[in-house]
Amino acid sequence: MKFSISLILTILLFVRCTTNIEADLIVYNARVYTVDSAFTIQEAFAVKNGIFIDIGTSKHILDRYKAKEIIDAKQQPIYPGFYDGHGHSFMLADYFQQVDLVGCKSIQEVINKIQEFYKTHKENKWIIGAGWDQSLWPDKQYPTRDTLDKYFPDIPIFLHRIDYHAAVVNSEALRVAQIDSTITVEGGKIVVDSTNRMTGVLIDNAMALVSKYIPAGNEVNILIKLKQAQDSLFAVGLTSIVDAGLDIEQLELLKKFYEQDSLKIRNYAMIFAEPHNITKYINEGIYESEKLTIKAIKMMADGALGSRGACMLENYSDDSTKGFLLHSREEFETSLAALANSSFQVAIHAIGDSANRMLLDLYGALNLQNRRWRIEHAQVVHPSDFIKFKNYQVMPSIQPTHATSDMKWLEERIGAERAKGAYAYKELLRNYGKVVIGTDFPIEHFNPLYSFHAAVARQDAANLPKEGFQMDNALSREEALRGMTIWAAYGCFQEKKRGSIEKGKDADFVILAEDIMTASTDKLRNIKTNRTVVAGESVYIRQ
Structure with a gap:
């Protein structure tokens, strides 16, 4: 009898095990922040064919499913894959592949970095760099071509300011581009000195007069560089980008690369358009594949505060x-009316309150209640405009590290009173109900935890100021996490596909070494990604 009972139990256990549902991946023993509507915290989930098929307790998942790959998360925190709502x-x-000038404390340090770079890049036909910021220098003055000419008279040089809304070039670059101080640029400026001689500084649309001569590189090299960028994004937990x-x-290159499965990060790519040339894009229609979507038009209203190109209601x-608009109000009015009758989403860069x-x-004049049209940055907003x-259901897309x-x-740039309406993320959230959070890489670092830290602590990399910057506009940790997951997905009409860990959604997730929802704020920037x-x-x- 004992033998018979044991045999029956063995058979029942065997049947139970062999009837478990087949999955591709099981993750258990975790702290899973699902970021669903109730902000539920779970323990485990199962994945099949790239989709979450079940979420629940470890016992439930392990009892019900079997899989070739099983991950014991050892109580590590898991979040939906991070979604950068605005990058490049x-x-x-x-x-x-360029000279990194971020953090240079003087023009001489800029020169030194270029010299070091050029020693190992003699084959380059141009020297390209980015990241200089004159506000960090003792005299706070723009660099000039004369300084570059002294050290580099024969090779063209193009150096983006940290905000990518200004650049300094040398005389050789100006010669190649064949421009002079008599040229006028709508929505841009060729800076001249008191004698009307070009200084080498180009602001906003004027940069294109020179940058269009920079060699683009071949398709193979572009893919290699994009993969390098993708690997860096994966290493910080990003699974989707705008x-x-x-x-x-x-x-067109992205379409080709994604069709070949050469890139894996999900990309909501916006078409950059000038107000006068949107018709051809509207006629071509939207493009959607599993990992690449093209259904938004991106335009630029003004420049940046750092280069004083942002369009303000009153003087700096x-x-x-x-500052100035990059295009006239009438041009925007005409193009937006046309886009309102299309299937495209619109996202427009706007920094200044004007x-x-x-x-x-x-x-507001177009009645866009359900279109999810966006303003990118929304950095300075007049109090009466929030x-x-x-009222008009305009979605704010913000980059918290810009504030810090x-x-x-x-305050030196726009004064204490206007500064109260700058980087007002909580106020934007209160009015729209959601905010899309991004980094604006490479203008800021691509690590989304830097954005998370800046949003909740309103501090820089040194955890300063200790009391936080304008803390009345800080976001809660839940709000910040939603902004870089489900709300970012919502901003791209993808909230039913990704942005949270729920049944039927894309199985995109990140495992971190520590929990950003409970770690002290001074540790947030240094938390490592264990798996993406x-x-x-x-x-x-x-x-």
Whole structure:
């Protein structure tokens, strides 16, 4: 009898085990922040064909499923794959191959870095760099071509300012481009000195007069650079990005690379367009594949605060200019009316309070309640205009590290009163109900935890100021996490496919070494990514 009972139990156990549902991946013994509507915390999940098929307790998942790959998370925190709501993949790809000038404390340090770079890049036909910021220098003055000419008279040089809204070039670059001080540029400026001689500084649209002569590189090299950029993004937990403005050549390359399965990061790519040339893009229609979507038009309303190109209602506090629009109000009005009758989403860069007011009013006149049209950055907003984000249902797309990068000189640039309406993320959230969070890489670092830290602590890399910058506009940790997952997905009409760990959604997730929801704020920036997974495939594992 005992033998018979044992045999029966063995058979029952065997039957139970062999009838478990087949999955590709099981993850258990974790602290899973699902970021669903209730912000539920679970223990385990199962994945099949790149989709979450079940979420629950470890016992439930292990009892019900079997899989070739099973991960014991050992109580590590797991989040939906991080979604960067505003970045620039081609710029980041180029950045890794250029002179890194971020943090240079003087023009001489800039020169020294260029010299070191050129020693190992003699084959380059141009020297390209990015990241200089004159606000960090003793005299706070723009660099000039004369300084570059002294050391590099024969090779063209093009150096982006840290915000990519200004550049300095040398005389050889100006010669190649054949431009002089008599040229006028709509939405841009060729800076001249008191004798009307070009200084080498180009602002906003004027940069294109020179940059169009920089060799683009061949297709193979571009893919190699994009993969390098992708690997860096995976290493910090990013599984999806918004590519905030690409030209047609770049978009065609992305289509080709994704069709060949050469790239794996999910990309919501926006078409960069001038107001006068949107018709051809509207006629071509949207493009959607599993990992690449092209259904948004990106435009630029103004420049940046750092280069005083942002369009303000009143003069800058430290200069006799209001900045400028890159295109006229009438051009925007005409193009937006046409886009309102298309299937495209619209996202427009606006920094200054004047640019933001113009776009809010233009959007509002078009009755776009369900279109999820966006304003990228929304950095300075007049107090009376915040309510328009609610009334007109305009989605704010923000980059929290911009606040902590700019806070040191913000009041000097626009004054204490206007600064109260700058980087007002909580106020934007209160009015719209959601915020898309991104980094604006490579203008800021691509690590989303830097954005998370800046959003909740309002501090820089040194955890300063200790009391936080304008803490009344800090976000809670839940709000910040939603902003870089489900709300970022919502900003791209993808909240039903990704952005949270729920049944039926893409199995994109990240495992961190420590829990960003409970770690002290001074540790947030240094938390490591242990694993990044896209569609159930581990694309990064920390060694």
